[in-house]
Amino acid sequence: MSLTNLIVILVQAGILVNMMLMAAAYMVLAERKIAAWIQNRVGPNRVGPWGLFQSFADVFKLYIKEDIVPAAADYKFHALAPVIAIGVAVTTYAIIPFSGPLIELDGVKYGLAMAPNMNIGILAVLAMTSVGVYGVALAGWSSNNKYSLMGGLRSAAQMISYELSMGLAIIGVVLIAGSLNLIDIIQAQTDGMWFIFLQPVGFILFLITALAETNRAPFDLPEAEPELVGGYHTEYSGMKFGLLYLAEYANILASSAIMATLFLGGWDIIPFLDDSTVLGLAPFSLPLVILGHMAFLGKAFALVFVFIWIRWSLPRFRYDQLMNLGWKVLLPISLVNIIVTGLVILFLQ
């Protein structure tokens, strides 16, 4: 690894981590604003113009709060849980290809993606989200609080159940693209159709399971406020709570970005048509790549909006209904989806 390579990777990491944290902080604001619109309220509007600095105020407040650890809690795991949660959330961003190649140094092209050409791409994403459950489960267990424990247990059961359907929903895409590499998956969509048109069932399955994976309503059982007070983060305060909270939003953005990659053509701007000919720009030219990057972020944040929209419109599932949905509905549908996709591909060959 050359020095340039190392520096570029460090810069990329810096940009990505900061981007993620900023995005997560602003998604909290977006959530509050959108919730306010849905509920005929105004939403935060005191800090800065249109409440734009509310996120900074929130994070600053969390920084200066006392960090309370219950006397009966297992301190080590209590402290470890938020680290796992946020660590996993950040790591996922290394794999997502946010943009095409932007600059060329020493003959190597770099874009805003740490490891876009990883050959196991999507599997690494799944592995990361699987590790994410430890953060929540440990947080619930180590707090030594019955509500937290139930939140942690619910979350563990829920994430494991929905992981399966999520993985199977992706297989359809992988079958069509013929690769696990995220760049290859995007390339397969840039010239032809986005996979949402080829895999509509897969997209819906992935959306539902992503809601469940990120503990969002209607699957927010681990932190179901009316039942479990705060669920797994009942006993957290200060920045530890802040980290758990940011991790939740970081996961939402990560899920949205993965959905944009797998089903909405990644950085492809116009579906069905070749971007470079329509826009009159050379393939992989800088303006096109930057436009593509904007398109990618646009898609991701549109999906984030869908997440928020769903949260404020739907009631919450009950634990047994959640399990029924996961095992008895989503799993069979995803299996059928794979079989149908496989058969169609077989007949077309």
Add this chain to the structure above:
Amino acid sequence: MSGSATLERVEKLRQSKILREVQDKDTVAMFEDPLENDMILNMGPQHPATHGVLRVLLRLDGETVVKCIPELGYLHRGFEKIAENSTYHEFIPHTDRLDYISPLSNNVAICMAIEKAAGISVPERAVWIRMLVCELARISSHLLAMGATSMDVGAMTVFLWTFTEREKQYDLFERICGARFTTSYARIGGVANDIADDVMRDIRVWLNQLPERMSEVERLVNRNRIFVDRMAGTGYIPAEKAIALGLTGSTLRGSGVARDLRRDEPYMFYDQVEFDVITRNDGDCYSRYIVRNLEIWESMKICHQCLDKLEAMPRTPVLSDTQPQSVVSRKAEIYTKMEDLINDFMIINFGTMPPKGETYTAIESPKGELGFFIVSDGTGQPWKLKIRSPSSSNLQALKYMAEGSMVSDVVAIIGSIDPVMGEADK
């Protein structure tokens, strides 16, 4: 024994009683091996879903409720004892604090009880106004019940939407009687003041826009699959059991018993207005929710009829002026007429004096049958005033509804019973 020692003893007794109830022959060894035993979850008194300060002790097997022990009394303020030491007139503001979601109907209920005990007649216009505010209070209470139930199952938005309507209602209440929350509007022998024409017009405006808002709420949750799955089939209570436990109001009508005091034992002018008694036969949370939802529409009908009557009626006094020994005179007359000043002095100091005897008066409050049992010894203060509060009776059913369901259902069940702890604990 000193006061604090007594308190400690009572507390210990209470705790041991609760513990005995949690345990049974399977769980005597409860604390020896935690893994072998059920979990005891103490829900409340401070918990987001217990509608105030209800404490529910749950014995859980996983997420399934094996045993449910509701414990009341965290908001006990001794209203019945307070009543014995205050004149009848002085007790009216205390009723605001009973069911604080619908204080207007409590005011009307206590005044009707006192009037029955003392044999006081009420001007016709005042009765129509009382009916109007009672139905407004019912809408207010049911809106909150719908919103709170929806919030308990996770549909937060409905809560905010219904609260917007309640907020508009509070503005109307303020213009009717000067207070948004603790209204104290009814008086012995009538109501405090007439409703102004523009306020009446604004009530009508509000009533006319409510159906649209209601249908928005209904479209959002009533047929939502998740909502129906959460509510339907949970918290079942059969009609016989509901009657045996003394449930009243929407909670009873959700079990298919068409009992509504407004129709069965008409008071005020409820026999002169048209409305339907809503029942649902399923006896689950969803049917109770739907009963409340549809009762709002019935109340709107009644409100319109009351407004029609009031608008067509001449503006006669709304406080009885033919019974000066029992009814407080109007301020202008107290300041200008000797007799009224004397009467005012007598009533404020010694109270309205019903003859010796016992009376029981009940109305159909939003929560159910709200009754006042007054034992009078002929003085201005009740010898005993028993409040038959619907919330505490309805809460008796929680145990039967919750056992066998899941933790999440307990929350929905409490919401569907719609208790107000101020009333349940008195």
